[in-house]
Amino acid sequence: MSSRNTNPDFLAERVTQLFDVPTSRLAIALCLDVSWSMNGKPIEELNRGIEYFLSTLREHPSTRHCTEVGMFSFADSVEVVLDFQGLAGVKSTPSLHSKYEQTNMGDGVNLALDRLEQRVGEYRSTGVDFYKPWLVVMSDGMPTTDTHIAASQRARELEGGNQLKVLTIGIGGDADTDALASFSNRNPVMCLHDLKFAELFDMLSRSAIKTSQSRPSEDVKMEMPLTHDWFSFVPRK
């Protein structure tokens, strides 16, 4: 998978968006595990959650023009499910399928960060203000390659430079919380119980709305979950 999007039509379209609506942007990179273990109910719930997330953001007036969601899946190979663009351009919610054995978490995160950097470069060169982008990594298993060590280093550096907000989410009890925790020095890993993706994406969309109502220079904290029975924070070692 090419690390940068080179499709000229797509690029022209999304740069034009920046000219047409020069409002501040919030880029959200969702980096999702689609390995075999996610097959069945998990992936269905995840798809439903994403659909809810996108439709909430699309409907709320303050996030409609502001948020841009990129979706990246990783398994044997990494894939761009949805590249960053205004929500108006996303006609149908892409759905994820799992069929592979591996969990190539590092390459997935690297791809997400590459594409994120490309988009942030476009923000900068058009002079559009942007909020601190989010990287949301979700996985339910162990990374099967070593690439996540380098990728996590990169994510931590960006986070340390105040250029990225990293959220790591372990799905179920089998998730490798150590690997996930390595992506962020600030936020603990959130472990999702019972596949409650709806609650998770509800929290994310409320945070996105809150962020979009602030000024880009402000530091906005994530909204806290409304109920507490569907997740637990993994304590930092």
Next chain:
Amino acid sequence: MPISPRVHTIVSRYMLIADTCFVLNENFEDFVNHFRGELGHNPLRIPKKVWFELERLAQGPANKSQQQAGGNTIAKRAEQAQRLIVSLDKEGLATVCESPLDDRVRTADQVISSLVEQFLTLQPMVVLTCDRKLKDWIHQKRSNGCFGQSKSLFVIRFSPHSGLPVLWRSQATHSQQPTAVTQATTARGIRNGSVQTANGGHGYYHTAKQSPGNRIAQHVGIANGQAERPSCRPTKTFPAKTRPFDVATKITSSSQVPVPGLQSLQAGESVYDSHHKPVVLEKQLGSGGEGVVFQTDRPGIVCKIYHCDRITPFAEEKIRLMVSRPIKHSAICWPAEIISDKSGQFRGFLMPTAAGQSLAETLFLPAIWTENQPNWTRRESVALAIAILDVVAYLHRFNILIGDINPANILITPAGRVQFVDCDSYQIEGFPCPVGSVDFVAPEIQGQNFGQFLRTPEHELFAVATLLFMIMLPGKAPYSHQGGSNGADNIRAMHFPYNLNARKEGPGSHQGSNEVVQLRQYHNVPQGAWRYCWSHLSPRIKADFHQCFHADNRHFPRVTLGQWRRSFQSYQLLLADEQKVFVGPQAQLGFDLCILPQNKRYCRDANGNVLPHRIPRDGKTDMQRAIAQVIRKLTQGETPAPATSAVSTSTSNGSTNSAKPSNGAKKSRSTAKSPNTATASKKTTSRAASTASTATAQPGSGNTVQTGSASAATPSATTPICDWDEWYEHPLVWPVVVVGKFAAEVLGAGLVGTFALGFVGMLVGFFFGSATTGALGGAYVGASLGAIAGVIGAICSVKETLPSIFPAAGLGLATGGGLGWLLSGGPLMACAGGCLGMLVGLAILRLIIDQCDAENYLKTVWGDDTLFF
């Protein structure tokens, strides 16, 4: 038929503004007599322009045919009206109010409409007129933009049937509007004849169709008033009865330790006001970092209860001081009363309810705002800016500084007014405003702890300027720019990307070079609509913004509130003039309106319609070209997958702005010329070092633009001697610089330099044979080399080696001269020659420093205590 009670109420309470045709009406005298009591409290305001028009009418028409057509009746009535106004003025029932626009506009209607726009957001008002056009304009205003549900703007006229004053409703509600032209509408024809005739009779608000046959008094020239003129009392809008707060110089020393042992209050509990009357906290309306706001059982009053850890003697004293001086202004939610709990402990305060949405949720999100308010134009933005300026000025009159000016604290109410909330954070006397929003904090106090010092009005003016900027370019902060970072660093560097007189800076204004000019003038203005939004502002407003934001004006005082008020008012006037305003195709963000500039950028098509831009040869609009440019840059001109986004921006910046390197690029290039790489070729050095510095820097903060701008804040970078970057490009110059730097470096080593120069001097002395010429020659060569190396070294910022250049050069001279002499003469002469050589060398150095005006620069390099000779 009696006058309706509604009209009574309105006349007694609202600000009354009379138009010429109303005053001219035969029923005007009855109106005044009927409302004598009401007018005693609430005098009728008659714009001075109306008075002028009356004067002009009283002169009578010059044209005979029109005289026959009834011009004499008008003249007579105008005279009567003048007399009536004079007597009313004496009784205090009417005031003639001056407006800054009096001398600049043609008709009284323009003055009235500007008054309406100006005061609408501040107080309810009623316009007395019989002019349909003006009425329509006002009703449109009412149903337009943020004045949507405004209940506070009315028109009163004389009923054409009964002659009684009635409310004039809009066509929509009363389609059966009588169309009969009342006698008074004859005055509709009043305008400045000379100008209007030249325009073919198309006036500001009426056409021939609407006043058929009644344009009697049209052609009147400018007349000097013969009748007695009433004294012009300026109208006072704000009675300032409350004593202003004192100006403190240091922070009040009360304890800031929270009162221990407090329980937080919940909805449903009762608290007590200062008269020990209970107030029930009904519903929680909102909660913030400081406290919780509750609805109370008293209508129109809300209660703010501080969080338990925020209740300190300090906070209590501040609120008590605020309550002691009631600021009664409809736009300010000033604390009204102290609230305590059962035990009498201070817990919070009562304040009036504020309805509406904050600027941050409305205008500053233009994408949403333009959907909700499709009729919002720049005129409304200007009116909003003026309304906000008035409130800030009102507060400043009491020595209150808002401190934390930010778009979340200013609401636009459904009635179209502004409302300032969160007043308990304002800075009064020795109580500072403990908070601040990054975008609105002046560069000099950026990043400081706001609770630890008192802000000055100068700091406040920066915040006001930022707010005004963000109103005019809806939601865009003044310092965000292409390739910039967010927030504080942009402000500290004061890199204001918008250009003031870009056109003059370009190399030429002929067609061929247009592209180049574009590139230079906007080299990092945010793309998209923002640049048009800026360029469509009036030059005066642009100049004011520049005075506040541009780094060159860092040491100048910022634009005062009064200056802003005047600038915006004149802008409002410009926008009110339909002839000069172009309604653009971009009907979003409120920048559809622009003033036609003088530079003929705007031209007209065959039908006389104004075209927005000159049609370019390739048929593409500016916007399309800019989009193509960005895409080209992003797809081709970049290295694949850079390690951090910082690198990608720095390279892309450098490549596109080759015509004029940005501040950041310039800085990184000059750091590249550090001594340790001096011997290498210049171009490779700079390239290598810039990438090296970026790569080694912290990924977040080590953005090259950021470092460049941060160091631009220090004085050394603000006083460049000349554009050395351009000089370097010259093939003759850069080898010299490299050699000079090398020399400076060698000199800096001290002894080596001494002997090197001495050796040169010696050789010269030796070869010239004669003792005197030898010594002088040696000294001269040594001094020149030392001096040149010194200056070049200074300019190249070889800071470490510079201080040793003087002694090195001096020693070089002395030994050079001395050795030269020793070889051919006696020791005494050698000493004399050396001293002479040293003096000559210093004189040359001084001369070079003067020529380059380098003294200040060298002082910044070496420190202020550097001695010059």
